[in-house]
Amino acid sequence: MLNRRNFLTAAVGVAAAGTLAACAKEDKGSTGTSSGGSKTITLGFSQVGSESGWRSANTDSVKAAAKEAGYNLKFSDAQQKQENQISAIRSYIAQKVDVIAFSPVVVTGWDAVLKEAKAAKIPVVLTDRSVETSDDSLYVTLVGSDFTDEGRRAGKILEKVLEKAGHKGPVKIAQLEGTTGAAPAIERAKGFKEVMDADHKDDWKIVVSQTGDFTRAGGKQVMAAFLQSNPDINVLFAHNDDMAIGAIQSIEAAGKKPGKDILIVSIDGVKDGFVAMSEGKINAIVECNPLLGPQLMEVVKTVHDGGSVERWIKTKEGDFMQDQAKAALPTRKY
């Protein structure tokens, strides 16, 4: 898993711009002149897919920041398939781009293609998600969040939610996991379990846990099955807002009140998540900032110019209880 050496906490702030075709194949980047430099930097970017509101905001941020920086961006959407990311990276190597950046859909299976990038002397920057690799030199840095900490924060904020709801009795938790094998799914579950094991061995229990693949459809379908097999669930921990929003549909179809009969804690903080929270259907959200574009472009420039960067450049993010949702909504940037 990610090599947690020093990390530089860097605020990421940017307005995402415009709307995007979600399933574009590789976009032909426009040639421009990179800001401040003579030669235009060509960046090859492989995106996971367009599975969630978080992902669309992340894509917006990357494209807007590359345009702002005057980079020639080659962008591809892998539709959540590792093989598509590997072939995109190979195509960027063949096109001799200056830098490759990607958000790896899962943590394993990257060494071979990253060795090809290294052999081609093309630096690789990870964004959003990390990889497991036997050779640290295969990528320069990760620009992204601490997902284990997000899991811990979800556990801690659930304590506040239970107290605010005046909850009495056992806490029977359903967990909607992210994409199987993805760093955010592995690490959010790990962080949440750390809180359970440390402080709630006797009163909290995850009674059912399954992947909803970070999608609304997945959350809806899996939650419906959860309610069939475990009708006494009283908490849902969803690894992202889109699955929580899908789950809400199934909870309501079962005649239960989301946010009341089943308390819900989610991660991301996309606009629709805040809307559901303002309607009382989600009780708390742990923010995971997708607006990584500007930070990524700064790193790409530094790496391209031969400078050094920290091994992990971490994004700033907060946590929100239901009573903060209405006030926060107008200023949400994604």
Ligand code: GZL
């Ligand atoms: C987290 C990101 C996750 C989001 C999901 O950084 O990788 O993938 O939490 C998204 O919404 O699909």
